Amino acid sequence: MGSTTFGYVRVSTKEQCEERQLIALRGFPVSDNKIFMDKLSGKDFNRPQYQKLLRKLRAGDIMVIKSIDRLGRNYEEILDQWRIITKEKRANIVVLDMPLLDTRQTGKDLTGTFVADLVLQILSYVAQTERENIRQRQMEGIAAARMRGVQFGRPRKQVPEEFFLLKEQWKKGKIASRQAAGKLHIAQDTFLRWVHESEV
Numbered sequence: 001m002g003s004t005t006f007g008y009v010r011v012s013t014k015e016q017c018e019e020r021q022l023i024a025l026r027g028f029p030v031s032d033n034k035i036f037m038d039k040l041s042g043k044d045f046n047r048p049q050y051q052k053l054l055r056k057l058r059a060g061d062i063m064v065i066k067s068i069d070r071l072g073r074n075y076e077e078i079l080d081q082w083r084i085i086t087k088e089k090r091a092n093i094v095v096l097d098m099p100l101l102d103t104r105q106t107g108k109d110l111t112g113t114f115v116a117d118l119v120l121q122i123l124s125y126v127a128q129t130e131r132e133n134i135r136q137r138q139m140e141g142i143a144a145a146r147m148r149g150v151q152f153g154r155p156r157k158q159v160p161e162e163f164f165l166l167k168e169q170w171k172k173g174k175i176a177s178r179q180a181a182g183k184l185h186i187a188q189d190t191f192l193r194w195v196h197e198s199e200v
Helices: 018-026 048-056 075-088 112-147 161-171 177-184 188-199
Strands: 005-012 035-040 062-065 092-095
Touching: 005 018, 005 048, 018 035, 035 048, 075 092, 075 112, 161 177, 161 188, 177 188
Parallel strands: 005 035, 005 062, 062 092
Antiparallel strands: none
16 A cells, blocks of 8 residues: 655644645645644644544655644654654654655665754754753843842832831731731731831
C-alpha cells in the first residue's frame, strides 16, 4: 500500500488566516479531503483534528504543514510532536516555509530526517537562548533601575492624617481595627501594617 499525504492547518481566533495555509497545502499538493483543520483560542490547545490526524498516520505517510509553529506553542512542544511523528509513527514531515525541514530522503548518503532533526534542534536552541537572553536583560534592567532608586510594584498609599486619630482610638479599645480600616477605605491588614510601621 502506498503512502498517504495529509495536511494540517491550525488557526487561532486571533489569526483567522486559514486560507493562506490551505492554498500552500493544496499547492504541495494535498487533496482537500486529507486536510485536517483546528480553529482554537490561545488558551485551548486540545486540537481534536490534529489528534485525529495522528491516529490516521502510518509509517511512510507524509504530513505537510505550512510553518513549524503549527505543531506546538513552543519549541519543547514542537520537538515532542516532531519525535512522535517521525520516530514513533515513522511518518515524514514537510514544512513548506522551511525546505530544510523535510524528512523525506534527500539523497543516497544524507537522509532528510537527519538534516531536519539537526535544523530543528538548532532552531530550538536559538529560541531557548533568546528567551534566556531576554530574561537576563530584564534582570539587568531591573537591577540598574533599582540602583537609580526606581521603585517596583504598586506605589504605597499615603497615610492620611485621620489614621493617627483612629489609631489612638483603636489602641484605647474604642474602635475595632476593621471599623478603623473601613473609615479610611483600606483593608484591615493595611491598617494594622500602618500601625506597626508608625510604632517602629
